[in-house]
Amino acid sequence: MNGGPSGFHNAPVARAFVLACVLLTAVFGVRGRALRLGLSYQDIIKTFQLWRIFASVFAFSSTPELLFGVYLLYYFRVFERQMGSNKYSVFVLFSLIVSSLFEIIALMLFKDPTANVIASGPYGLIFSSFVPFYFDIPVTSRFRIFGLQFGDKSFIYLAGLQLLLSSWKRSLLPGLCGMLAGALYHLNVFGIRRIKFPNAVARHFSRFFASSGASSSRTSPNGNIAGNISSFTGRQTQRNYPPVARAPPPEPPESSIAMLVSMGFDSNAARQALMQARNDINVATNILLEAQSR
Template sequence: MNGGPSGFNNAPITRAFVISCVIFTLVFGIQARSNNLGISYQDIFQKLKLWKLVVSVFAFSSTPELMFGAYLLYYFRVFERQISSNKHSVFILFSLSVSLLLEFLAVALLKDPSLNSLTSGPYWLIFSAFVPFFFDIPISTRFRVSGLRFSDKTFIYLAGLQLLLSSWKRSIIPGICGILAGSLYRLNFFYIRRLKFPEFIASFFSRLSLPSVGSTSSAVPTRNVLGNVPSYAAGRQVEVNHPTPVSSTPEPPEDSIATLVSMGFDRSSARQALVHARNDINTATNILLESQSH
């Protein structure tokens, strides 16, 4: 289980976020300031060090945490592919807002001197993503080691556990707050799952770096010849005016099929959806999700 094809195909928001985490961690680690980046009530509300709040959102406090955190963020790119970049942006913003609020409340209520500051890094996003990972990602393989049962999801949980316990209470609290934020999003708190950012948000992040190798998104603009009309609608319009034999549709790429399978869809259904969507993976995902809702 690897979250679909390698690279950040159809996941520009995740790509930008991972790059930001690496840069912030390296910069502040070189300056030997990483241990002072933890969020504290005094810094934010009394000393008004808002820069510290921004940096603590991205920068991990150590190299091992960066390695485990970046790996989990990279794997969880599958959720951006599943719900689209515009909705994933809402998920990120909602997880950040709710987690920070819960963290400040926890520190204020516990009044523990050892919790003067919580560990830095995107724990809020990583552990929010564990909620859909638990409910929505199916187990594809199971195996035994010394009589113990494991699955391909076990390694993701172990990486998360390592990150959760990396700084004991200073990291456990942000992790728990992230899980609560992810649960509220899944429960559609305030109908948050209906919201999405404008299309230009994803387009902006897509232009920040070169397209991933083998990305299917580069072919979308050439198919969408009707401007702002979605690609699947454009395809239907072309079929009405200029009927095309079904056999002319190219065979769906294996990486696109693998992406849909990694989301939990059946391989045969994924292939058929891609054929109907003219190999547009975003449209194929919508077709499969709509078929499940009926």
Template sequence: MNGGPSGFNNAPVTRAIVIASALFTILFGIRGRSSKLGWSYQDIFTKLQIWKLIVSVFAFTSTPELVFGIYLLYFFRVFERQIGSNKYSVFIFFSVIVSLLVEVLALKLLNDPSLKIMTSGPYALIFSSFVPFYFDIPVSARFRMLGFQFSNKTFIYLAGLQLLLSSWKRSILPGICGVLAGFLYRLNIFHIRRLKFPDFIASFFSTLSWPSMGSASPTGQGRNAVGNAPSYEGQQVEGNYSARSSSTINPPEDSIATLVSMGFERNSARQALIRAGNDVNAATNILLESQAH
């Protein structure tokens, strides 16, 4: 199971974050300052070193964390394709802000000397993404190994566990706060999933990084328009698809691959795309609804 077609097609926000994380981590590592990454309560509220907070959103403190973190960020690009870059930008902003606020509160309440400095990296985004991954990406294959049962989602969970335990308490707390932020987004508090940034903010990411590698999606087919996609959560689809189902054009392979990567069967994905007029977002809702019944 992967995150869809190879490369960053229809995922410019994820591409920008992956590039920023890699560059910040490498830059601070080359300069021998990786040990100084991470922020503390005193850095932000006493010394007012806001730059540490900004850097901590992107830069990992070690190479193993970078490898697992980049892999998970790359995989979770499937959610940007599903809800659109605009709403995905809102999801990122909400996850980071909420996670940081909860971390600050936890540090104040716990008053644990071993938690004076938090680990650095996009933990909020990564672990908040595990919430839709758990609820909305179905298991499509199961297998047994050494007497244990695994699924096609197991490796993603193992990569997340490795990242969660990478710095013990210093990484566990940000991971838990990220998961909490993901749940709050899913619960749609303050109607957060209705919010959208002005289109130029989300599309700005497209100009920050070079064109993605991999096969490009045909224009107007299987592409998530910025700010014009439904929530990643299975939800009621307005109206019906009888008008769209008249389309006899075979769905593009990259659209089918995107749905298959979410765990749906190939034939079901193809039929849903035909019903939805090759609209990946609408086809996803059709498949999720069919599983709910």
């Protein structure tokens, strides 16, 4: 289970977030400040060092936490492909802001004046992503190890458990706050799942997140180069060539339809969604979920 095509294809926001985590963790680690990034009651409530909230959102305090965290962020790029970069950006901001608020409330309740009770790193986003991972990503295969049954999602859960318990109470608390934020997003509080950034803002950030070395042509979700196709079609039109007939969508396999039906979707709707998604079950799941939320 790899979360779709390799790399950050169609996931520029996830790519930018992963790069920010790696770079800031390296910067604070070189300066020897990584272990002092965790939030504490003294820093936030008494001395009001709000910059620590921003730093703790991106920078991990140790290399093992960085490795597990980046692995999970890389896998969860699948949600940006399902939602689109605009909605995924809203999901990222909602998860980080709400989980940070829960963490600050927890600090006020603990009132620990000295210890860093909350570990540093994007625990809010990572563990918020486990909520749609649990509800929206189906198990596609099962296997047994030493008589115990596992699914292809098990490795993601094990990586999440390792990160959740990496610093015991310091990492357990932000992980739980992230899960609460993800649950609120899943419940669609305040209609958050329908919110999008305005087109002008989305265009601005799409240019910001775009790779500086990217080609001017655009890659379509199925791997074709959109710029080359459009230019080729234009040349055909100018030369009065007959239009190229598009191949009909492939007939969905019954196993894919059965999997979507087992998730609670109607069989006819599942078939149509799979045909529209050209048998990509993750994209089809997102189409059905979007239709239900309208």
